[in-house]
Amino acid sequence: MTERTHATYWLETGDDPRRAAEVIAGEQSSGTFLALPNETPELKQRSGARVERLDVIEQVGQPSLPGGIASSVYTRCTLELSWPIENLGPSLPNLMATIAGNLFELRQVSGLRLLDLQLPPSFAAAYPGPAFGVDGTRRLAGVPQGPLIGTIIKPSVGLDPDQTAEQVRQLVDGGIDFIKDDELQADGPHCPFDERVRAVMRVVNDAADRRGRKAMVAFNLTGDLDQMRRRHDLVQSLGGTCVMVSLNSIGLVGLLELRRHASLPIHAHRCGWGYLTRHPALGWDYAPWQQIWRLAGADHLHVNGLRNKFSEADDSVIAAARAVQKPLFSHAPMRAMPVFSSGQTGLQAPGTYEALGNADLIHAAGGGIFGHPGGIGAGVTAFRQAWDAAMSGTALRDHARTHPELRTALEFW
Amino acid sequence: MTERTHATYWLETGDDPRRAAEVIAGEQSSGTFLALPNETPELKQRSGARVERLDVIEQVGQPSLPGGIASSVYTRCTLELSWPIENLGPSLPNLMATIAGNLFELRQVSGLRLLDLQLPPSFAAAYPGPAFGVDGTRRLAGVPQGPLIGTIIKPSVGLDPDQTAEQVRQLVDGGIDFIKDDELQADGPHCPFDERVRAVMRVVNDAADRRGRKAMVAFNLTGDLDQMRRRHDLVQSLGGTCVMVSLNSIGLVGLLELRRHASLPIHAHRCGWGYLTRHPALGWDYAPWQQIWRLAGADHLHVNGLRNKFSEADDSVIAAARAVQKPLFSHAPMRAMPVFSSGQTGLQAPGTYEALGNADLIHAAGGGIFGHPGGIGAGVTAFRQAWDAAMSGTALRDHARTHPELRTALEFW
Numbered sequence: 001m002t003e004r005t006h007a008t009y010w011l012e013t014g015d016d017p018r019r020a021a022e023v024i025a026g027e028q029s030s031g032t033f034l035a036l037p038n039e040t041p042e043l044k045q046r047s048g049a050r051v052e053r054l055d056v057i058e059q060v061g062q063p064s065l066p067g068g069i070a071s072s073v074y075t076r077c078t079l080e081l082s083w084p085i086e087n088l089g090p091s092l093p094n095l096m097a098t099i100a101g102n103l104f105e106l107r108q109v110s111g112l113r114l115l116d117l118q119l120p121p122s123f124a125a126a127y128p129g130p131a132f133g134v135d136g137t138r139r140l141a142g143v144p145q146g147p148l149i150g151t152i153i154k155p156s157v158g159l160d161p162d163q164t165a166e167q168v169r170q171l172v173d174g175g176i177d178f179i180k181d182d183e184l185q186a187d188g189p190h191c192p193f194d195e196r197v198r199a200v201m202r203v204v205n206d207a208a209d210r211r212g213r214k215a216m217v218a219f220n221l222t223g224d225l226d227q228m229r230r231r232h233d234l235v236q237s238l239g240g241t242c243v244m245v246s247l248n249s250i251g252l253v254g255l256l257e258l259r260r261h262a263s264l265p266i267h268a269h270r271c272g273w274g275y276l277t278r279h280p281a282l283g284w285d286y287a288p289w290q291q292i293w294r295l296a297g298a299d300h301l302h303v304n305g306l307r308n309k310f311s312e313a314d315d316s317v318i319a320a321a322r323a324v325q326k327p328l329f330s331h332a333p334m335r336a337m338p339v340f341s342s343g344q345t346g347l348q349a350p351g352t353y354e355a356l357g358n359a360d361l362i363h364a365a366g367g368g369i370f371g372h373p374g375g376i377g378a379g380v381t382a383f384r385q386a387w388d389a390a391m392s393g394t395a396l397r398d399h400a401r402t403h404p405e406l407r408t409a410l411e412f413w
Numbered sequence: 414m415t416e417r418t419h420a421t422y423w424l425e426t427g428d429d430p431r432r433a434a435e436v437i438a439g440e441q442s443s444g445t446f447l448a449l450p451n452e453t454p455e456l457k458q459r460s461g462a463r464v465e466r467l468d469v470i471e472q473v474g475q476p477s478l479p480g481g482i483a484s485s486v487y488t489r490c491t492l493e494l495s496w497p498i499e500n501l502g503p504s505l506p507n508l509m510a511t512i513a514g515n516l517f518e519l520r521q522v523s524g525l526r527l528l529d530l531q532l533p534p535s536f537a538a539a540y541p542g543p544a545f546g547v548d549g550t551r552r553l554a555g556v557p558q559g560p561l562i563g564t565i566i567k568p569s570v571g572l573d574p575d576q577t578a579e580q581v582r583q584l585v586d587g588g589i590d591f592i593k594d595d596e597l598q599a600d601g602p603h604c605p606f607d608e609r610v611r612a613v614m615r616v617v618n619d620a621a622d623r624r625g626r627k628a629m630v631a632f633n634l635t636g637d638l639d640q641m642r643r644r645h646d647l648v649q650s651l652g653g654t655c656v657m658v659s660l661n662s663i664g665l666v667g668l669l670e671l672r673r674h675a676s677l678p679i680h681a682h683r684c685g686w687g688y689l690t691r692h693p694a695l696g697w698d699y700a701p702w703q704q705i706w707r708l709a710g711a712d713h714l715h716v717n718g719l720r721n722k723f724s725e726a727d728d729s730v731i732a733a734a735r736a737v738q739k740p741l742f743s744h745a746p747m748r749a750m751p752v753f754s755s756g757q758t759g760l761q762a763p764g765t766y767e768a769l770g771n772a773d774l775i776h777a778a779g780g781g782i783f784g785h786p787g788g789i790g791a792g793v794t795a796f797r798q799a800w801d802a803a804m805s806g807t808a809l810r811d812h813a814r815t816h817p818e819l820r821t822a823l824e825f826w
Contacts, residue, residue: 067724104687251664274517311480
């Protein structure tokens with residue numbers, strides 16, 4: 001039996017849902033708008049996408065998206081399609097065109113959102129997945145258990161290399177596990193990548209010599225391919241342990257080539273994710289989206305954070321993090337680490353831990369660390385104490401009784 | 414004076430529009446959610462994004478997108494921001510993170526759409542633009558004036574290499590200028606790329622020998638980078654004159670690397686465009702989006718077609734085509750060819766020509782050619798006659814009096 005790829009959509013249509021489903025299946029496989037003599041029943045049987053499931057959810061009076069078929073009623077359904085692997089082979093770029101190509105533009109569609117994706121095993125054989133994942137990241141960061149306590153260089157843009165290094169110095173002296181560049185900071189003339197990495201790694205290596213543990217710094221090397229390769233090599237040659245890239249900036253081929261070249265974990269930023277997901281009747285859920293990037297080699301994937309400063313609801317954040325931790329294939333789990341950030345402090349530790357049931361994650365706070373009256377070191381300590389409390393099932397306030405940094409932090413968080 | 418990048422957005426906000434604009438500008442440059450001691454006035458002056466323009470359009474009672482600030486009134490505005498080149502350098506991947514990064518997720522945003530982009534000249538120096546564009550494509554296709562009359566291999570998926578070549582044989586014998594693979598057909602096991610190219614190029618070269626003009630075939634080489642390079646070289650070694658790629662499948666680094674490697678025009682498919690644009694309060698207009706891909710090297714860019722079978726309105730199609738033809742820089746126009754397709758026949762020739770004022774384009778029809786009672790050759794001839802009429806300002810019906818293929822076509826189009 002042939003392998004098949006399955007994709008599940010939330011569909012809204014002004015057409016008869018069964019017909020709309022068949023139009024979508026046709027458009028994304030052997031069909032065309034006109035019946036052509038070449039599209040024989042045999043060809044359609046072999047190459048056509050198949051409607052596996054079509055469950056009506058509800059009917060509404062107004063379309064979610066403009067431009068579709070005019071109707072007095074729009075039907076919302078769950079639609080599952082499947083494709084034979086013979087159409088596209090185990091190719092991630094061609095998978096994109098198949099599961100997320102022209103279909104969003106169809107007039108039969110007044111709403112379409114990709115909810116789920118099940119890839120056949122040949123994709124696991126064709127793509128590498130994360131090279132480091134949870135275990136490799138823990139090993140390099142020297143954090144055998146619990147979350148990586150992290151932060152982000154701020155201001156996002158504007159510090160020069162020496163100012164950046166000075167901020168890093170305070171953080172590593174404070175015992176931070178993980179630091180990342182802002183996604184807006186890559187190689188601008190005011191803070192060139194090479195100078196920044198040299199300045200920062202001097203500080204990081206010096207602290208590692210003194211402290212016996214090296215903080216992981218995700219240097220944002222987003223750029224053209226030769227730039228990314230060269231920058232990766234520089235980071236590695238200076239003893240760095242992580243590189244960062246903006247996925248929507250470089251695209252799939254960019255990540256695949258970086259993964260092929262790299263010998264460091266790849267911290268994957270999702271900036272731009274909003275335009276792919278912010279309208280609930282259009283685009284992508286995080287679960288299918290992150291699958292593609294994990295297969296291509298992302299080790300860490302951003303998932304926002306509980307009670308974040310952006311527009312994403314908590315249940316969406318947790319669903320995203322669970323998706324990142326869910327095995328891609330039973331024989332090739334390719335687990336990645338979810339990265340929680342945006343308006344985070346130790347206050348979100350208990351809820352995050354409770355929802356996930358594990359601490360295989362990076363938790364990044366900015367003001368929640370920098371704002372501690374006892375200084376950055378106390379801020380890092382308090383954040384870690386909050387996680388210790390969460391993982392031992394102790395209320396933060398109880399834990400704070402015997403942990404003064406946490407006690408102080410609870411007053412300003 | 415420093416170079417600046419300007420981006421214009423349609424913004425809807427439940428906040429005070431001035432404050433929302435400043436939050437967006439801050440988030441995308443030096444700012445953070447918390448005031449940090451390091452974000453000095455000097456740093457902000459140097460590195461902050463600037464609100465250049467904020468024009469209120471109207472106020473509405475309901476937000477377009479969920480998750481934003483709750484309010485009784487939502488203000489819609491035109492917002493122009495600018496960034497100094499020192500923040501990011503002339504880097505297309507980092508431009509993406511700057512103009513289209515986290516901002517779509519802000520709670521101050523209940524609608525955000527990128528309308529326009531003005532890049533400083535250093536981008537023209539940093540990126541190649543199309544290697545062939547209009548002139549190079551015309552030269553290779555042997556079509557010195559008028560549109561390239563084109564078509565698409567259908568069924569989209571399911572034909573094997575020999576069946577594909579047989580369809581191409583009928584088309585080239587009929588005098589077609591341009592043929593493209595479907596975006597779903599790249600290198601599936603049922604129709605492997607190499608076999609398909611070999612079979613098709615035998616037919617194309619044979620016809621070129623007989624007819625003195627070689628049809629341009631855009632072979633869809635979408636895939637991983639090494640695959641794309643190898644496939645390009647195969648096409649070129651067999652005398653092919655064009656390669657095709659799905660932009661959203663490979664991403665910016667993919668196109669940049671293909672452009673660097675290629676010595677053939679790059680036909681750029683936009684499949685997936687729907688999820689970037691279909692909701693009017695979110696995502697991308699085509700004008701700024703196509704600029705990025707042209708800079709990176711796209712020679713041909715899809716723009717849908719008038720009265721198409723998808724959900725896009727005619728004015729949007731024409732705006733997209735005009736954008737593709739508009740010079741990127743006065744000293745480096747980097748013009749590309751718009752590709753019109755989807756439900757097209759000669760009936761759309763007059764309106765397309767009238768709206769653009771030129772025929773520097775590819776016009777692709779499927780059923781409008783295949784369905785001609787006189788056969789494929791008559792279908793191609795009729796389509797070309799429709800364009801001759803359009804360009805000479807003659808009504809199709811008048812031109813049909815002395816052109817029997819067009820006369821017959823008008824009855825079935």
